[in-house]
Amino acid sequence: KAGVTQTPRYLIKTRGQQVTLSCSPISGHRSVSWYQQTPGQGLQFLFEYFSETQRNKGNFPGRFSGRQFSNSRSEMNVSTLELGDSALYLCASSLEGMRYGYTFGSGTRLTVV
Amino acid sequence: GESVGLHLPTLSVQEGDNSIINCAYSNSASDYFIWYKQESGKGPQFIIDIRSNMDKRQGQRVTVLLNKTVKHLSLQIAATQPGDSAVYFCAENGEDDKIIFGKGTRLHILP
Numbered sequence: 001k002a003g004v005t006q007t008p009r010y011l012i013k014t015r016g017q018q019v020t021l022s023c024s025p026i027s028g029h030r031s032v033s034w035y036q037q038t039p040g041q042g043l044q045f046l047f048e049y050f051s052e053t054q055r056n057k058g059n060f061p062g063r064f065s066g067r068q069f070s071n072s073r074s075e076m077n078v079s080t081l082e083l084g085d086s087a088l089y090l091c092a093s094s095l096e097g098m099r100y101g102y103t104f105g106s107g108t109r110l111t112v113v
Numbered sequence: 114g115e116s117v118g119l120h121l122p123t124l125s126v127q128e129g130d131n132s133i134i135n136c137a138y139s140n141s142a143s144d145y146f147i148w149y150k151q152e153s154g155k156g157p158q159f160i161i162d163i164r165s166n167m168d169k170r171q172g173q174r175v176t177v178l179l180n181k182t183v184k185h186l187s188l189q190i191a192a193t194q195p196g197d198s199a200v201y202f203c204a205e206n207g208e209d210d211k212i213i214f215g216k217g218t219r220l221h222i223l224p
Contacts, residue, residue, distance in 0.1 A: 004156070033212070042215070042216045042217060043214035045207075045213070056210070102147075104149075106155050107155075
């Protein structure tokens with residue numbers, strides 16, 4: 001079966017702009033989580049969505065937001081981009097939540113210039 | 114606070130030898146732990162997990178050991194192969210079941 005699909009794979013944006021990243025989970029998976037990965041901070045949890053509701057949220061500013069659609073596809077948005085937002089953004093899906101195992105996508109590499 | 118760490122940022126192992134990657138965690142309430150492997154250009158890939166009611170779990174060429182007394186987790190890879198070159202992360206269930214990742218250990222395989 002198809003894995004977790006993230007689009008786009010690469011993105012270059014300018015400071016101050018906003019960006020929307022997309023994640024299509026594995027069919028049947030209802031939980032989608034987002035992570036930011038940087039060399040300095042490693043993998044940092046952004047938020048988790050389950051059945052269109054945000055169930056968990058990490059310690060990121062309000063510029064980072066997300067949503068989940070009825071088909072479980074999820075988007076995350078970052079407004080007013082800063083240089084420090086340059087990172088690999090990873091999406092992971094699971095049936096019900098982390099206790100049931102996550103499958104990660106390959107990520108979206110965002111570069112802010 | 115919650116944190117998961119690894120003892121070594123880089124580990125070099127001779128091909129064919131066994132690899133041992135260590136991890137320390139701080140949340141004594143965590144009851145579920147996972148090891149992930151991340152190859153260049155890819156997302157983390159699930160390797161093996163273990164629940165706190167177990168001390169050891171074996172998979173194909175991999176074994177995870179959990180020592181709750183000292184809050185220590187290790188991943189053993191038998192007969193290390195070139196394809197095992199990657200960054201390995203341990204992770205635990207944190208508050209509200211969020212996965213908390215360690216910083217990662219890069220495994221280099223020497224020919």
